Amino acid sequence: AGEIRRFLRDDGMLKVSRSLKETAGRAAAAREQLEKKLGREPTMEELSGEVGITREEIVLAMEAAAEVESLHRPVYQ
Amino acid sequence: MEQTNEMMIEFDSRSCNESFARVAVAAFMTQLNPTLEEVADVKTALSEAVTNAIVHGYENEIKKVTVSCSISGQVLTLTVSDKGVGIADIARAMEPLFTTKPDTERCGMGFAFMEAFMDDVQVKSAVGQGTAVTMKKRIGRIAGEYHD
């Protein structure tokens, strides 16, 4: 049972960084796409509409993605 | 060694700040390396307590809501406080389905949700002085897996 729990929780763990990274990735893609379409930087409202996630959650995901990147960067250098 | 870390947020009792409060607490608790589910649980419990402070405590007047947050070992402690009307009968208020605003979209399940999603919920309140709801949750997978 401990093993199963460990497996489930590990999966959950992966999902945290995965889901934040995925959100950050989608926001970055939407930003680029909207910038092309609008000819200017999109606002948070436009981004949030495109990604389907609240403005606050988008900034959390982007900070988390930046953190993960800066934490991992030295490891891969 | 139990390392402790603390933060506090204080904000106007506007419902547009609920989302800010949820994200601030989520950002702080990422230090505990939580699962997605644990973050969602804490956000749900926090939302219920903050909504109560805004809707019941201040009856939609604009005053200050405070959320204190501390991490000790793997335990997250949250206290949501208002200086609003207070609760006369706490035990009754905490009963599932009990609500003093049955006309609105509230359904009397706020405290039940807090108790379901957190390990411990304590309410202190005094009529005319305000309410403080303290909730604890142990974050983390299996004992011994974290170094603290």
Next chain:
Amino acid sequence: MEQTNEMMIEFDSRSCNESFARVAVAAFMTQLNPTLEEVADVKTALSEAVTNAIVHGYENEIKKVTVSCSISGQVLTLTVSDKGVGIADIARAMEPLFTTKPDTERCGMGFAFMEAFMDDVQVKSAVGQGTAVTMKKRIGRIAGEYHD
């Protein structure tokens, strides 16, 4: 109509809390409908001020750092405060490349960054009492899109 909304965060002067502070301020300022670039500017300026409070103000002792944040019309105002050692000569401290810790990774560009990324930076400080850095930025450059 100038609607005002306020929040305040207070946290232990640990560098692991910088990220939490950035998210809290970024989440709060999304109410102004900024671009991601404006969010990044504010986060950079905030980080510099918070790092200064931790590194210079408290010299890495664990005390409280406060960030107050208000929105009035389209203007965001941030105040980062510490109750640390204070600054004797503010004008000098704000000169680009001036630093009292040349040995570390600091390069004396913190205040220069704050001034570059925000519209206005004011510093109040008293030796032995602490420092408060107030920064303002008008959000929303797209003409006619905002009502204020």
